[in-house]
Amino acid sequence: MPDWINSFPQMNEETLRNLKRVIDDGFREFTRSYGTMIEGIFDPLRQMLIHAERLMLGMPWPLTLLILGVLAWLGSRSVRLTAASVLTLAAIGYFGMWDDTMRTVAMILVCTLVAIAVGIPLGILMARSDRVQSWLNPMLDVMQTMPSFVYLIPVVMLLGIGRVAGMIAVVVYALPPIVRLTNLGVREVDPEVIEAADAFGSSAWQKLWNVQMPLALPTIMAGINQTIMMALAMVVIASMIGVQGLGQPVLRAISNQYFTLGMFNGFAIVGIAIIFDRISQAFGRRLQKHRGGHDV
Amino acid sequence: MSEPLAIEIRNLYKIFGARPRAHVDAVRQGMTKAQLNERHRHVLGLRDINLSVAPGSIQVVMGLSGSGKSTLIRHINRLIEPTVGEIVIDGRDVVTMTPAELRRFRRLQTAMVFQKFALLPHRTVLDNVSYGLEVQGVARADRHRTAMRWVQRVGLGGYETRYPSQLSGGMQQRVGLARALANDAPILLMDEAYSALDPLIRHDMQTVLLDLQKEVRKTIVFITHDFDEALRIGDRIALLRDGSIIQQGTGQEMVLRPADDYVSSFVQHVDRARIVRVDSVMLPLTDDAGGPRVGATTSLGEAIRTMSAEGSDRVTVLDEGGRPVGTVPMTRAVAVAAGGS
Numbered sequence: 134m135p136d137w138i139n140s141f142p143q144m145n146e147e148t149l150r151n152l153k154r155v156i157d158d159g160f161r162e163f164t165r166s167y168g169t170m171i172e173g174i175f176d177p178l179r180q181m182l183i184h185a186e187r188l189m190l191g192m193p194w195p196l197t198l199l200i201l202g203v204l205a206w207l208g209s210r211s212v213r214l215t216a217a218s219v220l221t222l223a224a225i226g227y228f229g230m231w232d233d234t235m236r237t238v239a240m241i242l243v244c245t246l247v248a249i250a251v252g253i254p255l256g257i258l259m260a261r262s263d264r265v266q267s268w269l270n271p272m273l274d275v276m277q278t279m280p281s282f283v284y285l286i287p288v289v290m291l292l293g294i295g296r297v298a299g300m301i302a303v304v305v306y307a308l309p310p311i312v313r314l315t316n317l318g319v320r321e322v323d324p325e326v327i328e329a330a331d332a333f334g335s336s337a338w339q340k341l342w343n344v345q346m347p348l349a350l351p352t353i354m355a356g357i358n359q360t361i362m363m364a365l366a367m368v369v370i371a372s373m374i375g376v377q378g379l380g381q382p383v384l385r386a387i388s389n390q391y392f393t394l395g396m397f398n399g400f401a402i403v404g405i406a407i408i409f410d411r412i413s414q415a416f417g418r419r420l421q422k423h424r425g426g427h428d429v
Numbered sequence: 430m431s432e433p434l435a436i437e438i439r440n441l442y443k444i445f446g447a448r449p450r451a452h453v454d455a456v457r458q459g460m461t462k463a464q465l466n467e468r469h470r471h472v473l474g475l476r477d478i479n480l481s482v483a484p485g486s487i488q489v490v491m492g493l494s495g496s497g498k499s500t501l502i503r504h505i506n507r508l509i510e511p512t513v514g515e516i517v518i519d520g521r522d523v524v525t526m527t528p529a530e531l532r533r534f535r536r537l538q539t540a541m542v543f544q545k546f547a548l549l550p551h552r553t554v555l556d557n558v559s560y561g562l563e564v565q566g567v568a569r570a571d572r573h574r575t576a577m578r579w580v581q582r583v584g585l586g587g588y589e590t591r592y593p594s595q596l597s598g599g600m601q602q603r604v605g606l607a608r609a610l611a612n613d614a615p616i617l618l619m620d621e622a623y624s625a626l627d628p629l630i631r632h633d634m635q636t637v638l639l640d641l642q643k644e645v646r647k648t649i650v651f652i653t654h655d656f657d658e659a660l661r662i663g664d665r666i667a668l669l670r671d672g673s674i675i676q677q678g679t680g681q682e683m684v685l686r687p688a689d690d691y692v693s694s695f696v697q698h699v700d701r702a703r704i705v706r707v708d709s710v711m712l713p714l715t716d717d718a719g720g721p722r723v724g725a726t727t728s729l730g731e732a733i734r735t736m737s738a739e740g741s742d743r744v745t746v747l748d749e750g751g752r753p754v755g756t757v758p759m760t761r762a763v764a765v766a767a768g769g770s
Contacts, residue, residue, distance in 0.1 A: 323547075325543060325545055325547040326547050326548075326549060326550075328508060328543070328547065329541070329543055329547035329548075329549075330549075330560075331508060331535070332506055332508060332535060332539070332540075332541040332618075333535060333536065333540070333541075333560060333561045333564050333612070334531075334532040334533065334534070334535030334536030334537075334561075334564055334565075335532075335564050336532060336564075339564055343549070343560070343563070343564075344549060347551045348549075348550070348551060
């Protein structure tokens, strides 16, 4: 057998090395000239993160538990779920992880808000235009499958290690579900109901606000739920670039083989994930009360 | 209340496909639906529709599924764009309206009732009924007041805070009807509005519509595949097949003089004694005319019953002013009722 069939014909080593160097140099150059400007653009988000963290850490713990209880009750109207949520958070605190948990919750809250603020409009645009959908879909695929470490490299080069870089990593990873499910929810609205809205002379905005968004809301809520879950899953990775919270003890536990420390913090992440998940799901279900056939 | 408006549809064609305009001429020259589909992969929706609906009348468009009746009614408020043709309402061609004009036209001039109700599932009955007014920008209190009146008028008082999923099909369609009427638009479009309902409820809803029409006098276009419904409701009927109007006229004209075998197949099972009126079969007055006197709109069945009761062999037909205008002998009444002409 000839030799060439066993080794794939690849680019000349020299050319390949030069290509990589040119791209690297170009990006480094870009970082040097625009880094400060880009940092400035993200500064409001950094402030927001700092304030959220300060708020969560500064709040007296009974108030925090009370707010959680009220939110759980409003979302679910279930005594069991409310009690379980409050007890879980109290247990996490009792095991000495209160401050880290508050940092993580602050981070997740801001990341989720940013993901909603960016994701819902994108999802609506995607639902309104097949062309936007065909452009966005592959980008969302990249965001979901590209290993986070890879896009962390340019982010860290541009913004340095810290909260903002971490937030970008989390948002990039957590954004796709809310975009996709908003798109799905809006597209899924019964075409006959849309036709009725048209027949009564609704404008595009009236149709969006009165018909499409309310009917898509349960699906959008499922997207928000997924976004929160994915954001929590990123907590450990984000801690590698300096985000404080429950991820850092986990990281320390991995490098030093502290079994218990890792387990405790791991379970704390699971605990708040379950609290967020159950409350947002119960809320999503209550939004659909009109679908039930019984009297309300 | 708004004045009733006429609807004038002229030379309307609709072809579905990638390049509909390219095939209009071929269709005009007589290409059939099957040929168009086979040779050009385009679907003929409507062919040369001409239809005049008098102000304040009920025009039924009748046809089987696939005949193009739902396509036709969606042209009137331009939910479907025509390939060529004109739809003139209140002196304006709907086809040439800009999007803003079209929205205004839909808000103020037309209202529509749908086969599958198409209610907003997340809104209560009251908020569904006020939807048209909300779109128009009517203040909340005002629109709720108007909506409440219509909710009660269609017999749903007490249900205004329910959601559509909590109501039966018949009740949901009452909501659909109230939503359309709350707009007080002069034109009411009803797309197989009653086809999804049980026969008894359907009869009930037909009565509701006819009673309402006496009060509100809308120009109504009513789509159905049920000839009995067409006869009961329509002032005039247009029969659609494969996108063309085969015959239009009053129900009696269709029953007595069907244009072709296709129309005959629809009318043959009709109870003619109930549908045909004496004035459409009467003979000229003769000197020996006599017998009981009946109004012009009396059905043959009633005339026959009157004659039997009085032991007479003929009736004299009176016009609206009470003058005798014709006579119907028993033999003729029975022959027509039994299927003769």
